[in-house]
Amino acid sequence: MDQIDTRRTINYIRGVAIGLVIIAHFGGYYYGYYNENRLGIFVNAVSLFFVVSGFGIYHTLEKNFTEHGINFRTVIGFFVARYAKILPIYWLALAVYLYIEPQWYSLDGFSLLTLGELLLVPLKPAPGIMWFFTSLFHCYLWAPLLYLIIKKLQPRSFFFAVIGVIGLFLPVSYWFVHFHAEYLPGAYEYFYRDFFMANVIIFSLGMLIPPLIATYPDRFKNRFAGLSLLAGYLAFAAITRFPSDQPLKTIPFILLNFGLCLYAVSINPRLPLSRPVTLMGRYSLSLFLFHAAYFVLFKQLGLLEQYNVFGVMLTLLLFPYFLLSCIFIQDFFLRRYRGFMAWYQPHFGFHRPVRGS
Numbered sequence: 001m002d003q004i005d006t007r008r009t010i011n012y013i014r015g016v017a018i019g020l021v022i023i024a025h026f027g028g029y030y031y032g033y034y035n036e037n038r039l040g041i042f043v044n045a046v047s048l049f050f051v052v053s054g055f056g057i058y059h060t061l062e063k064n065f066t067e068h069g070i071n072f073r074t075v076i077g078f079f080v081a082r083y084a085k086i087l088p089i090y091w092l093a094l095a096v097y098l099y100i101e102p103q104w105y106s107l108d109g110f111s112l113l114t115l116g117e118l119l120l121v122p123l124k125p126a127p128g129i130m131w132f133f134t135s136l137f138h139c140y141l142w143a144p145l146l147y148l149i150i151k152k153l154q155p156r157s158f159f160f161a162v163i164g165v166i167g168l169f170l171p172v173s174y175w176f177v178h179f180h181a182e183y184l185p186g187a188y189e190y191f192y193r194d195f196f197m198a199n200v201i202i203f204s205l206g207m208l209i210p211p212l213i214a215t216y217p218d219r220f221k222n223r224f225a226g227l228s229l230l231a232g233y234l235a236f237a238a239i240t241r242f243p244s245d246q247p248l249k250t251i252p253f254i255l256l257n258f259g260l261c262l263y264a265v266s267i268n269p270r271l272p273l274s275r276p277v278t279l280m281g282r283y284s285l286s287l288f289l290f291h292a293a294y295f296v297l298f299k300q301l302g303l304l305e306q307y308n309v310f311g312v313m314l315t316l317l318l319f320p321y322f323l324l325s326c327i328f329i330q331d332f333f334l335r336r337y338r339g340f341m342a343w344y345q346p347h348f349g350f351h352r353p354v355r356g357s
Contacts, residue, residue: 054206
């Protein structure tokens with residue numbers, strides 16, 4: 001795989017995903033949530049983030065472990081780098097939401113659950129849209145072990161092992177749905193899309209993509225297969241918008257997320273609107289964290305309401321300025337992250353994660 005082309009494709013997938021998530025949440029503030037939100041189907045694109053995150057983390061671990069060995073220091077360094085990159089900007093976003101929308105964003109007083117929300121420990125999902133980052137850090141906790149298993153089993157065996165795990169977790173998922181286990185503390189942290197450990201499963205399949213392409217470089221470039229994956233992805237995104245009545249539907253959706261990203265990375269296609277979408281992908285972290293705050297502001301001003309054409313047009317016209325703000329914020333924190341890692345590496349002998357992971 002050409003590294004530059006692959007990075008562009010990954011950022012394009014991120015850009016498409018964040019664009020669709022923003023559209024879905026725009027619909028939430030415009031139409032109202034749940035069944036009233038006609039754009040809610042697009043929120044399923046968040047699953048793509050788990051795939052591309054797994055892809056990037058595999059490369060990070062591959063470089064770190066190859067250059068510095070698999071040991072306690074490199075594993076701890078991996079977690080330090082993840083926290084150093086995401087926690088500061090996450091805390092800023094959390095503070096913003098606690099101030100502007102306290103009815104949706106609140107912490108559980110002073111407790112272990114609060115500590116889990118602040119440190120993204122998978123005890124309880126962080127409030128509001130922040131739930132994604134708790135789920136993502138849940139995946140990071142598994143990442144070093146998943147990397148070692150992939151290396152041990154080889155790509156094809158690992159894929160079938162994941163299929164076996166999905167089969168084992170299906171009864172647990174049905175128990176979650178039919179016995180209302182969602183009322184257990186932190187339940188949704190382990191039942192993404194009402195399927196047990198679905199976030200980690202999707203993430204692990206993303207980690208599988210680099211060694212799979214390296215092992216079978218010409219096997220995943222069939223155009224008909226790519227179009228079929230896209231059609232299947234759209235279909236299952238629609239029928240699994242609210243999957244709580246049927247966890248079985250989530251399984252094809254998991255595999256279609258993986259297959260679609262595998263195909264895209266394999267062929268590195270010419271992509272429409274490549275520059276703006278790739279730019280959004282590069283800054284998807286800050287866009288994800290702050291886009292709801294942007295909509296809340298317009299909602300509180302009475303502009304983001306149904307049939308308010310002027311308010312909707314103003315929201316859309318000012319979005320490029322919001323994007324520039326997100327670019328500034330993310331670059332600001334990225335510079336601090338690089339400064340911290342420049343201090344950390346000489347003292348603890350850890351290689352910084354590769355750019356774009």
